[in-house]
Amino acid sequence: MPDFSNQLITWQKQFGRHDLPWQNTTDPYAIWVSEIMLQQTQVVAVIGYYGRFMQRFPDVATLADATQEEVLQHWSGLGYYSRARNLHKAAVTIMDAHGGQFPQDFDTIQTLSGIGRSTAAAIASFAFNQIQTILDGNVKRVLARHFLIEGWPSTPSVEKRLWLLAENLLPKQNMVTYTQGLMDLGATLCTRSKPKCSACPLVNSCEAYQQQRTQSLPTPKPRKRIPEKHITMLIFLHGDKVLLEKRPPTGIWGGLWSFPEAEADCNDVDAIESLAKLRFGFSVQANRRLPLLTHAFTHFKLHIQPQSFTVQLVASKACESGQIWLKVEDAIAAAIPTPIRKILQSLQNELQLMRQDGSL
Numbered sequence: 154m155p156d157f158s159n160q161l162i163t164w165q166k167q168f169g170r171h172d173l174p175w176q177n178t179t180d181p182y183a184i185w186v187s188e189i190m191l192q193q194t195q196v197v198a199v200i201g202y203y204g205r206f207m208q209r210f211p212d213v214a215t216l217a218d219a220t221q222e223e224v225l226q227h228w229s230g231l232g233y234y235s236r237a238r239n240l241h242k243a244a245v246t247i248m249d250a251h252g253g254q255f256p257q258d259f260d261t262i263q264t265l266s267g268i269g270r271s272t273a274a275a276i277a278s279f280a281f282n283q284i285q286t287i288l289d290g291n292v293k294r295v296l297a298r299h300f301l302i303e304g305w306p307s308t309p310s311v312e313k314r315l316w317l318l319a320e321n322l323l324p325k326q327n328m329v330t331y332t333q334g335l336m337d338l339g340a341t342l343c344t345r346s347k348p349k350c351s352a353c354p355l356v357n358s359c360e361a362y363q364q365q366r367t368q369s370l371p372t373p374k375p376r377k378r379i380p381e382k383h384i385t386m387l388i389f390l391h392g393d394k395v396l397l398e399k400r401p402p403t404g405i406w407g408g409l410w411s412f413p414e415a416e417a418d419c420n421d422v423d424a425i426e427s428l429a430k431l432r433f434g435f436s437v438q439a440n441r442r443l444p445l446l447t448h449a450f451t452h453f454k455l456h457i458q459p460q461s462f463t464v465q466l467v468a469s470k471a472c473e474s475g476q477i478w479l480k481v482e483d484a485i486a487a488a489i490p491t492p493i494r495k496i497l498q499s500l501q502n503e504l505q506l507m508r509q510d511g512s513l
């Protein structure tokens with residue numbers, strides 16, 4: 154389908170994006186970092202993070218030398234934290250197993266933590282000018298619409314079809330422009346809702362447009378009831394400091410700092426007070442409850458009830474490894490997920506009130 158790629162290449166040269174911070178370079182490290190950050194995240198959200206990350210970790214050696222804690226701190230708020238942990242792990246692998254050189258071989262790139270086929274293809278294409286096929290969410294949407302492919306694109310049979318199609322569309326030259334063009338079209342014109350078909354270079358051959366199916370394609374993911382979970386987050390205050398705990402290395406918010414938790418939406422303050430004594434070795438006095446917060450993950454919805462307590466006596470047990478007392482403003486700047494930052498910000502207001510009524 155030479156028309157498809159030629160039209161896309163011509164369009165990209167004139168209307169595509171050319172000045173994003175990770176463009177106009179063939180440095181595989183810079184391209185790799187951007188590709189990982191852009192997974193499931195919009196360009197506009199990534200730009201600031203990317204600049205700060207590259208300033209602190211300008212090359213693979215610096216990233217490999219850093220602690221995971223610091224890498225997570227620079228990722229804090231961007232979500233999908235396994236991306237940051239994998240990035241760090243892969244940097245160590247590049248230093249240890251590849252002499253500090255980003256591998257050029259397509260299969261070897263895919264052996265690095267967190268790099269799947271499409272991400273490897275983007276790196277190989279942009280950094281090494283290899284002819285490789287990308288198929289991220291944006292590209293799936295463009296192909297599903299243009300070629301009227303039914304079925305949720307992540308269904309294995311549909312995905313296989315899309316990969317074959319994407320391979321057959323590859324141009325023999327202008328690979329970088331073509332790959333960028335596919336990304337740009339999906340991000341700027343062939344958007345999830347209200348695609349701007351009148352400006353699209355593929356409008357004359359797009360089957361979804363011809364058949365007025367752009368709103369129903371790609372086929373959405375089959376709906377499943379999203380499970381909901383309720384927890385109480387325990388905010389232990391000692392003076393102007395809060396107790397944070399490091400979460401286990403994998404799983405939700407893996408490796409980030411968070412508050413200790415009680416399982417359910419716990420109204421039983423007495424039970425929490427006993428738990429605090431038993432687990433941390435200190436007595437607490439309950440303060441006001443903070444506003445309920447709901448955070449949506451991909452697979453479930455988490456309802457968080459933050460409850461603050463004033464700690465009467467801090468025993469050494471509360472300073473075990475994996476636990477830390479931080480001033481609220483320092484905690485806000487630590488490697489924490491977004492909901493914890495929101496709670497800490499509302500805690501700052503709470504502390505203000507407590508100072509006003511003399512309870513702090």
Ligand code: SF4
Pocket residue numbers: 295298299342343344348349350351353354355356359360361362367
């Ligand atoms: S014509 Fe519309 S639906 Fe078809 S590829 Fe272009 S933007 Fe997407």
